[in-house]
Amino acid sequence: xxxxxxxxxxxxxxxxxxxxxxxxxxxxxxxxxxxxxxxxxxxxxxxxxxxxxxxxxxxxxxxxxxxxxxxxxxxxxxxxxxxxxxxxxxxxxxxxxxxxxxxxxxxxxxxxxxxxxxxxxxxxxxxxxxxxxxxxxxxxxxxxxxxxxxxxxxxxxxxxxxxxxxxxxxxxxxxxxxxxxxxxxxxxxxxxxxxxxxxxxxxxxxxxxxxxxxxxxxxxxxxxxxxxxxxxxxxxxxxxxxxxxxxxxxxxxxxxxxxxxxxxxxxxxxxxxxxxxxxxxxxxxxxxxxxxxxxxxxxxxxxxxxxxxxxxxxxxxxxxxxxxxxxxxxxxxxxxxxxxxxxxxxxxxxxxxxxxxxxxxxxxxxxxxxxxxxxxxxxxxxxxxxxxxxxxxxxxxxxxxxxxxxxxxxxxxxxxxxxxxxxxxxxxxxxxxxxxxxxxxxxxxxxxxxxxxxxxxxxxxxxxxxxxxxxxxxxxxxxxxxxxxxxxxxxxxxxxxxxxxxxxxxxxxxxxxxxxxxxxxxxxxxxxxxxxxxxxxxxxxxxxxxxxxxxxxxxxxxxxxxxxxxxxxxxxxxxxxxxxxxxxxxxxxxxxxxxxxxxxxxxxxxxxxxxxxxxxxxxxxxxxxxxxxxxxxxxxxxxxxxxxxxxxxxxxxxxxxxxxxxxxxxxxxxxxxxxxxxxxxxxxxxxxxxxxxxxxxxxxxxxxxxxxxxxxxxxxxxxxxxxxxxxxxxxxxxxxxxxxxxxxxxxxxxxxxxxxxxxxxxxxxxxxxxxxxxxxxxxxxxxxxxxxxxxxxxxxxxxxxxxxxxxxxxxxxxxxxxxxxxxxxxxxxxxxxxxxxx
Numbered sequence: 119x120x121x122x123x124x125x126x127x128x129x130x131x132x133x134x135x136x137x138x139x140x141x142x143x144x145x146x147x148x149x150x151x152x153x154x155x156x157x158x159x160x161x162x163x164x165x166x167x168x169x170x171x172x173x174x175x176x177x178x179x180x181x182x183x184x185x186x187x188x189x190x191x192x193x194x195x196x197x198x199x200x201x202x203x204x205x206x207x208x209x210x211x212x213x214x215x216x217x218x219x220x221x222x223x224x225x226x227x228x229x230x231x232x233x234x235x236x237x238x239x240x241x242x243x244x245x246x247x248x249x250x251x252x253x254x255x256x257x258x259x260x261x262x263x264x265x266x267x268x269x270x271x272x273x274x275x276x277x278x279x280x281x282x283x284x285x286x287x288x289x290x291x292x293x294x295x296x297x298x299x300x301x302x303x304x305x306x307x308x309x310x311x312x313x314x315x316x317x318x319x320x321x322x323x324x325x326x327x328x329x330x331x332x333x334x335x336x337x338x339x340x341x342x343x344x345x346x347x348x349x350x351x352x353x354x355x356x357x358x359x360x361x362x363x364x365x366x367x368x369x370x371x372x373x374x375x376x377x378x379x380x381x382x383x384x385x386x387x388x389x390x391x392x393x394x395x396x397x398x399x400x401x402x403x404x405x406x407x408x409x410x411x412x413x414x415x416x417x418x419x420x421x422x423x424x425x426x427x428x429x430x431x432x433x434x435x436x437x438x439x440x441x442x443x444x445x446x447x448x449x450x451x452x453x454x455x456x457x458x459x460x461x462x463x464x465x466x467x468x469x470x471x472x473x474x475x476x477x478x479x480x481x482x483x484x485x486x487x488x489x490x491x492x493x494x495x496x497x498x499x500x501x502x503x504x505x506x507x508x509x510x511x512x513x514x515x516x517x518x519x520x521x522x523x524x525x526x527x528x529x530x531x532x533x534x535x536x537x538x539x540x541x542x543x544x545x546x547x548x549x550x551x552x553x554x555x556x557x558x559x560x561x562x563x564x565x566x567x568x569x570x571x572x573x574x575x576x577x578x579x580x581x582x583x584x585x586x587x588x589x590x591x592x593x594x595x596x597x598x599x600x601x602x603x604x605x606x607x608x609x610x611x612x613x614x615x616x617x618x619x620x621x622x623x624x625x626x627x628x629x630x631x632x633x634x635x636x637x638x639x640x641x642x643x644x645x646x647x648x649x650x651x652x653x654x655x656x657x658x659x660x661x662x663x664x665x666x667x668x669x670x671x672x673x674x675x676x677x678x679x680x681x682x683x684x685x686x687x688x689x690x691x692x693x694x695x696x697x698x699x700x701x702x703x704x705x706x707x708x709x710x711x712x713x714x715x716x717x718x719x720x721x722x723x724x725x726x727x728x729x730x731x732x733x734x735x736x737x738x739x740x741x742x743x744x745x746x747x748x749x750x751x752x753x754x755x756x757x758x759x760x761x762x763x764x765x766x767x768x769x770x771x772x773x774x775x776x777x778x779x780x781x782x783x784x785x786x787x788x789x790x791x792x793x794x795x796x797x798x799x800x801x802x803x804x805x806x807x808x809x810x811x812x813x814x815x816x817x818x819x820x821x822x823x824x825x826x827x828x829x830x831x832x833x834x835x836x837x838x839x840x841x842x843x844x845x846x847x848x849x850x851x852x853x854x855x856x857x858x859x860x861x862x863x864x865x866x867x868x869x870x871x872x873x874x875x876x877x878x879x880x881x882x883x884x885x886x887x888x889x890x891x892x893x894x895x896x897x898x899x900x901x902x903x904x905x906x907x908x909x910x911x912x913x914x915x916x917x918x919x920x921x922x923x924x925x926x927x928x929x930x931x932x933x934x935x936x937x938x939x940x941x942x943x944x945x946x947x948x949x950x951x952x953x954x955x956x
Contacts, residue, residue, distance in 0.1 A: 120394065121313065129342065140332070164265065189202050191297045207260035208263070278389060354544050364434065365552045367457045369493075384405035403420055407488075411511070415514060422479055433458070440458075459489070471508075520605065572627055647846070651729065653773060654727040667699070687700040688701040713754075750770070755839045763841070819845055823840070868933070872920045892945070896931060901920065901921045906918075
C-alpha cells in the first residue's frame with residue numbers, strides 16, 4: 119500500500135514530523151512501513167524562471183542563448199545580475215520568450231534522467247544526483263540549466279501536461295512567479311511511503327485508513343473528506359431500479375445518478391495523487407472512481423445509463439456456458455459461480471472484477487450510473503481466478519469490505535463530481551441486498567487485558583486509547599462498540615492488541631516465565647523410533663521419504679477387494695492432481711514406488727525403510743480428526759529372502775524385549791473369502807503377533823511377507839520383493855528397554871526327546887506353542903533337531919523331533935515331575951492329531 123505524506127496530511131492537517139519519525143512511529147504503532155522515497159531527492163537550488171530573450175548561438179546551430187529572469191531573491195548566485203537575470207545556453211526547442219520554466223542555478227543539483235544513471239566513474243547518480251556548474255558551451259558562458267520533468271526526478275505519469283522531450287513549462291495561470299521555489303510549485307516536496315498491511319486490516323488498504331492510523335499514533339484530530347452534495351435535483355429512484363437475486367454473494371448494492379456529465383481532464387492535484395499510487399489519469403469521471411477507490415478502499419464502477427436497458431440493474435449468477443466481453447475486449451467464459459451485473463436485457467459487468475464493453479463510458483456520455491457494492495470476497499477471488507482476470511478492484515473485494523464504507527464512498531464520488539463541475543448530482547440513492555448489520559460489541563474486561571499484556575492500565579486509559587481510533591464505549595452496558603470498518607476486532611484478545619499498540623510495544627515490561635525450567639528430552643515413542651532406524655540402517659536399509667498423498671489407483675495396484683476398509687480414504691479438496699488426491703491408508707504405495715524407481719534405473723539389491731503416518735478416518739465424510747498411525751515399513755529386492763526380512767523384524771523386537779513373546783500367524787483371514795493379505799504372496803506371508811504375558815492376549819503388531827507377483831508386475835518389478843510393516847502404536851504398550859537377567863542355574867537340568875508324526879498342514883509354530891502351554895513353568899528350552907519327509911513316513915505327514923530341557927531355579931527336579939510335564943504335553947499333542955513315532 120503506497121501513500122504520499124501530503125495526501126495523508128490532507129486528513130491530518132496538524133501532522134508535523136520528519137519522514138524518519140513518521141516511518142518509526144507508524145512501524146512501532148503496528149502499521150509497518152517498509153520504505154519511503156522523497157520526490158525532491160537530489161533537487162537543490164531550483165527556481166522558477168521566465169525566459170525574457172532567446173538568441174541564436176554564434177558557434178552552434180543547435181544551441182540558443184537565453185536570458186532568464188530568476189527573481190531578485192536569486193541575486194548572489196553565480197552569473198545572476200542585480201536585476202535577477204541569468205544567461206543559460208540550451209539545446210531545447212519547445213520554449214519561447216515569456217515561458218515560465220524550472221531553472222537550476224550554479225551549484226545546484228538535479229535528478230538523473232533516463233540514460234544517465236551512472237557517471238564515468240560508475241557512481242550511482244540516482245542516489246547522488248547530477249551537480250550543475252557554470253561553464254562555457256561552445257565559447258559562451260552558461261550559469262545554469264533549464265529542466266525537463268525527468269530531470270526533476272518525475273515523469274509524464276505525474277505531469278501529463280509535460281512534453282515527451284523538452285523543458286517543463288508552467289501554465290500562465292499556475293500562479294508562480296520568477297524566483298519561486300520550482301520544486302514546491304510542482305508539489306515535489308513530498309514523500310511516498312510504502313506500507314506492509316496485514317490481511318486482517320482491510321481498512322488500511324485505503325488512504326483514509328492510513329491517515330486514521332497516523333492521527334491515532336500522534337493523538338491528532340482526523341478529518342474525513344467532505345462527501346455531502348450541496349445541490350441535488352430529481353430522485354434517483356426515477357432513473358434506476360436495482361434487484362439483487364443472491365444476497366449471499368452481494369450483501370449490499372448502492373447506485374447513484376449524475377446527469378449533464380461533462381468529460382474533461384481531472385485537476386492536477388488529483389492526477390498527481392493517482393500517479394503517486396501507480397494509477398494513470400484518464401479523465402475526470404474515470405479518475406474520480408479510481409480516486410475514491412484509493413481514498414476509501416472501495417472499488418466503484420461507472421456505467422453509461424443510456425446503455426442500461428430498461429433502467430434496471432439485476433445482480434445474479436451467470437449461467438453455465440455463458441460468455442461476456444469485458445472492457446479490455448476479451449471474451450470471457452463464465453459459469454454459475456461468477457456473479458454478474460445485468461440490465462433488463464443483457465449482462466453489463468462481471469461483479470467486482472470488470473465492466474462490459476457494451477456499457478463503457480465514452481466522451482458522449484450524458485448520464486452516469488455510479489455503482490458501489492459489497493461482494494463476497496471468496497467468490498470474487500475464485501471468479502477472478504476462474505476467468506483469468508485479476509484487477510485492482512477484485513484485489514480489494516477479495517479482502518472483504520465494509521458495506522457502510524460503500525455508502526460513504528459513493529457519496530464522496532458524487533461530491534467530487536459536483537466539486538469538479540463534472541455533472542449534476544441526482545438526489546437519493548437506490549440500495550438493495552441485506553440490511554447493514556448493527557455494530558459489533560465486545561465486553562470491556564480491563565483485568566483480562568492487563569493480564570494478557572502484563573500492564574496495570576485503568577479502564578479510563580483504555581477507553582481513551584479506543585476513542586483515538588473511533589472505537590466507542592457504552593457506559594450503560596460496559597461494552598466497546600466496534601466501528602464497521604474494523605472487521606478484525608472480535609474478542610477481548612483483539613482489544614488487548616489495540617491497547618498494546620497505543621501503550622507501546624516497547625513499553626510493555628519484560629518478564630521471565632514463572633514456570634520452572636526443565637531440560638528437554640525425547641519421548642518413549644521417539645526412542646522406539648530411533649531404535650527402528652538403528653536396526654534398519656544396521657541391516658543395510660536406506661531411509662525413504664514418501665508422499666502422504668497418493669492416487670486412489672494404488673488400491674487396484676495392490677489387488678485390494680472393493681469392500682476393503684483401506685479404500686475409505688480421506689480425499690484432498692484441492693489436490694495437485696489425481697496422483698496426490700487422497701491421504702494414504704496403507705504405507706506400501708510409497709515404498710513400492712521408490713523400489714520401482716530404483717529397479718527401473720537398474721539399481722541392484724535395494725533396501726529401503728520409512729517411518730511415517732497413515733491416515734485412517736473414523737467416518738466419511740470427515741467430521742473428526744483421523745487416526746494417524748505411525749508405521750515402520752521395510753522393503754527390499756535382490757539378495758535375501760523371506761527369512762532375511764524375518765530376521766530384521768526379530769532384531770527390532772529383540773531390541774524392545776518383545777521377541778520372546780512374538781508369534782507369526784500365516785493363516786489370518788482379513789477379507790471375506792481371502793486368507794492373508796491380497797498384496798502378499800499367499801504362501802509366503804504372516805501376521806506378526808505379540809502375546810501379552812500378563813493376559814495371554816494375542817495382539818497384532820504388523821505383518822511381513824513376499825510381495826504378490828501380480829502386484830510386483832503392477833509396479834514394474836521383475837524380482838522378488840519382500841516387505842514388513844510394524845504398527846508403532848501397537849508396539850509401544852509392550853516395548854521396554856529394561857533388561858532383566860537371571861542368575862546361572864545352580865541345579866541340573868533333565869532332558870527328554872520327543873519324536874512325532876505330524877500332519878503336513880500343521881505348522882511348527884503351532885506345535886511349539888502347544889508344548890509351551892502344556893509344559894508349565896519348568897520347560898527351559900525347546901529345540902527342533904530333526905525334520906523328515908520321505909518314503910518311511912505316511913504320505914501327507916512329516917516326522918519332527920524336539921529336544922526338551924526342564925529345570926527349576928529352586929531345586930533339583932525329580933523324574934516324576936518331568937514325566938508329569940511330558941504327559942501333559944502328549945495329551946495336548948493328541949488333540950492336534952499328532953502321534954508319537956514308534
